[in-house]
Amino acid sequence: MENPTTTHRDVEQDRVAQQRASLRERHATALAKLMAEREDLRGTHAFADLVDDSLRWSA
Numbered sequence: 001m002e003n004p005t006t007t008h009r010d011v012e013q014d015r016v017a018q019q020r021a022s023l024r025e026r027h028a029t030a031l032a033k034l035m036a037e038r039e040d041l042r043g044t045h046a047f048a049d050l051v052d053d054s055l056r057w058s059a
Contacts, residue, residue: 028055 028051035041035052042049 031055 031048031051032055035048042052
């Protein structure tokens with residue numbers, strides 16, 4: 001039985017939050033893979049370098 005206090009809006013917000021988290025993870029993974037394959041890209045975009053460094057420190 002469904003929780004009577006859960007609204008359609010809550011369910012929709014949860015779905016959107018999960019999609020965003022999945023998208024962030026996919027982008028971070030793709031960026032890490034790209035930076036590993038293409039060392040020549042290092043230093044061309046500060047934010048990409050920051051994300052790449054953050055991923056390496058968290059692993």
